[in-house]
Amino acid sequence: MTTKGHQRRAKILEAARQVFEERGFVETRVADIVAAAHVAQGTFYTYFDSKDAVFAEVAQNVIDDMLALLHTPRRPGASAHERVREGLRRFTEAFRPNARIIGLIEQVGTFTPEMRTLRLALRESFVAMSARGIARMQAEGHADPAVDPLMTAEVLGAMVDQTCYVWFSLGKEFDATEVLDSLSMVWSRAIGLPENGAREDG
Template identity: 30%
Template sequence: MEKDRRSLILDCAKELFATRGYHSTGISDIIEKAQVARGTFYLYFDSKRAVFDVLLESAFETILSSVKPVIVGPTPDRNNILKQLRINLGRALAPLFADRHLARIVVSQAETLDEVAAARMEAFYAALRHYLEESLQEGQEKHVIRQLNTKIVATAAVGMIKGIVWTHATGSESFDYHEVVEEIVEWAAMGIVTR
């Protein structure tokens, strides 16, 4: 029961933060939407910011933990590499495409909330860029990634994905999740992975 109430508070807060914005949402709004007592809210969270931080950290953890190293093996197989890329990308994007409210919080609310949240977002993006850059470098060493500036390509890839998630989250364009994954993998196949 405890976990249910905590989850309910998080879900209601997530929806309110995404639709109204962090600053326009009060604890009383969250309590009203969740239909819990104020004391129940404070049993789980000491502030509205604590709720926001849990939502953000949970999203980051889910995304970063879903990405696994691409295993090249002794004889590189282009199709196998693209398959692993497809799986990784699908896992990383799934939580954001499955939950538009979460996507909106990650790509819009968190970056503009305050310096602490902006720094947290930048650390998240930096971790993604670093992971991609290392993966590209390893791929170059094994001759499955063409010679390129790994820092620029990693930064471009994160920016492209961020833009797609932003567009999805704001509802300005509706993308099919599977098509997004396929197009990004195709982009990688055409421009990054050796033939």
């Protein structure tokens, strides 16, 4: 594909995301996307077979971007409490600008297995990252050694995921600092960290 071809394809993807966010998946037509991209309908079909195909790529790009944000290296010297809060902050900040597309992925996932798999991949990545963090804190002597890292990460991950959905997708107004404080407190207590401010060895 030529440079111009790549640029045209990227333009269609950008327009498609905008239209999907504004109209939803069901109500969006290919005609709406080409109008927003200012290209001919034939140009659209040069790069994508259907509305489903362009939505799948928009969704994949969103998930890839979010996963990249979640895997930012942890800050050296941070306490266990700080590491918990930082991981939660990264997730909520990655979720916020992508909430509309995530909601559409869930909607489309009710009748498209590919979208269910894609949505699950985002959650599984966060759960796996969280489980590794819990296990690391156990090894360092901060977290309760009796806690199952993976199952605890599953349960706490569901809490964070649902909070973000209510906050960003359903539009319930929360104070960002209060949400992060509460999520961090519940998460820290669930894995048995000492009260914030208490001495953390290691």
